[in-house]
Amino acid sequence: MENKIINLGIFGFGVVGQGLYEVLNRTKGINARIKKICIKDPNKSRPIDSSYFTTDKNEILEDPAIDVVVELINDTEAAFDIVSTALRNGKAVVSASKRMIAENLPALYELQSANKVPFLYEASSCASIPIIRNLEEYYDNDLLNAVEGICNGSTNYILTKIFEENLSFETALQQAQELGFAETDPTLDIEGYDPKFKLVILLLHAFGTFVKPEEVYNFGIHHLNDFDIQFAKQRNCTVKLIAQCRRQNGSVFAYVLPHLVKEHNLLYDVYNEYNGILLESAFTDKQFFVGKGAGGTATGSAVLSDISALLYNYRYEYKKIKQNNQPNFTNDVKLKVYLRYKTPDQVDLAEFFNISEKYESPEWRYVVGTINLQKLKDAGWLKKKDVNLLVLE
Ligand SMILES: NC(=O)c1ccc[n+]([C@@H]2O[C@H](COP(=O)([O-])OP(=O)(O)OC[C@H]3O[C@@H](n4cnc5c(N)ncnc54)[C@H](OP(=O)(O)O)[C@@H]3O)[C@@H](O)[C@H]2O)c1
Known part of the structure; x- marks a missing residue:
């Protein structure tokens, strides 16, 4: 796709779709333009010209002039249908839908291999943090021991408000929703499902192991009460919802659970909607990535980075799968x-x-x-x- 202008067909114009629109408009020198945007509700008022919009998915999926399909919707089943059809139709695809990706990773891996088209999804895991491409390109050997971190901006925002500003759980959740950090269904965030979907994706790129979301245990912050908060504070700790996958005795385990975190821990200082990822490898010890884990333009910028990567023919090689020495899940x-x-x-x-x-x-x-x-x-x-x-x- 080098040196040509790529035509984008976008699905979804909510928090992330509009964030992408803004980021795209403010980024000079990116050879991509929006040809069509498919949404669900034709009667909603939109902040941009109505000629962009359609409710007919085939206006994008069957348009030979559209090179890249960008899937940013909040309906898992419809998203899988859109992404798999686009891949079958030979279009490159960029997606932010972590749940859809986590639940269908083996099928999506097969589809992109069979159709020889790239499928990129950096925004699906920790939004603005470029973690998938790093796991793919920099940590492309088997010396990685663990990926551990805060992968959900909404719960981290809530926990920050509770521990730093003494806000109630309910007020903090409402604020997170108003700011566009929370998922459409907040139970996905507060019960730890959303970070689990991200963890399943990261686990594949870190270790080459396919794991079904239901195999991984998640327990969120939905039962946290004042007694627990006092317990943490008396020990000079905060609480963070931690997602981690870690090698142990030739296997890899994973979970999403609330942790008591001490001040010396790098994750202690990850506040509000920020996410933080700690990587541990055999020779470098710890490396730390931090960045906004939610929000329109933060997520939109990761989507734009994938679109830009397609311009130089980037695709995930899934090197850890090909190395064929994946640890078993336990x-x-x-x-x-x-x-x-x-x-x-x-x-x-x-x-x-x-x-x-x-x-x-x-x-x-x-x-x-x-x-x-x-x-x-x-x-x-x-x-x-x-x-x-x-x-x-
Ligand atoms: N928000 C974040 O910070 C964030 C961060 C990372 C990843 N994500 C992921 O990105 C995706 C989008 O999230 P969002 O927050 O932007 O959601 P959102 O604000 O709820 O917007 C969803 C959009 O999808 C459209 N839509 C739903 N079903 C559709 C269908 N079948 N065909 C076409 N359009 C359809 C909706 O259309 P209408 O406008 O007509 O209702 C709406 O524009 C989700 O998978 C989410 O998990 C979000």
Whole structure:
């Protein structure tokens, strides 16, 4: 595609679609122009000329003049249909839809290989942080040990407001939604599904291992209460929702769980809608990436970077898959946790290997102890509103 102007067909003109429009207009020297934008609701008022818009997906998917399909919609099924049709029609595709990508990674990998077209999705994982291309190009060997970080701008915004400004959970969530950081369905953010989708994508690019989202345990910040906040503050800690995948004994484990984070930890100072990713490798120890993890122009700039990369024929090579020594996925790992509950019948302490601390009061009880990740994943008791969990460092 070098030296030519590429025609874009965009799906979606919400937070990210409009962010891309703004970024594209303000970026000089990018050889790309918008030919058509497909949206869902023809009656919504739009901030730009109506001639751009259509509700007919085929005006983009079947237009031979459109080189690149940019998929930025909030409907997982429709997004997969659009992306797979575009790839089959030989069009390069850029997408930000982490859930759609995480749930369909093997099929999307096959589709781009079979049709020999690039499919880029940097904005899907940690929005503005260029992490996928780094994992692909810089960490293209097997010396990477772990990818760990804050991958959800909305929950990090909420936790920042709770810990730094003493705001209530509800007020902080409302602010995150008003600022466009929260997903359309906020449970995806606060229960840790959104960072899990990103983690599944990062895990593939870090280690070459395909994992289904349902294999990875996620527990969010939806049960966090004042007692937990005091517990963290008394230990000079904050709480961060951490997504991590890590090699261990030839396998790789992964989870999204709220962690107690101490001041010396680089992730402690990642505030508001910012995301932070710590990479650990055999010889370089830790490397740290930080950047905005949500918002229109921050995400739009990552989408634009993918469009720009297509101009020099960039595509993911999935080198770790081709190296053919991927670690197996496991949930067999011990974690030290704080478990808070109201009455003893709400939890099963027999699942713990050991308990090092126990607290009881008329209002709340907690234990600190070690438990297997698979046990946590299987434990029905963590679904109870009175029960909360924090991983200790
Ligand atoms: N917001 C962020 O900060 C962020 C960051 C990274 C990734 N993402 C991902 O980017 C994607 C878009 O997010 P968003 O926040 O921009 O969503 P959004 O503000 O809710 O906008 C969604 C857009 O998709 C359009 N749409 C829905 N179904 C469609 C269909 N079947 N065909 C055509 N258009 C359709 C909607 O059309 P109408 O305008 O007609 O309703 C709307 O313009 C999501 O997958 C999200 O997970 C978002």
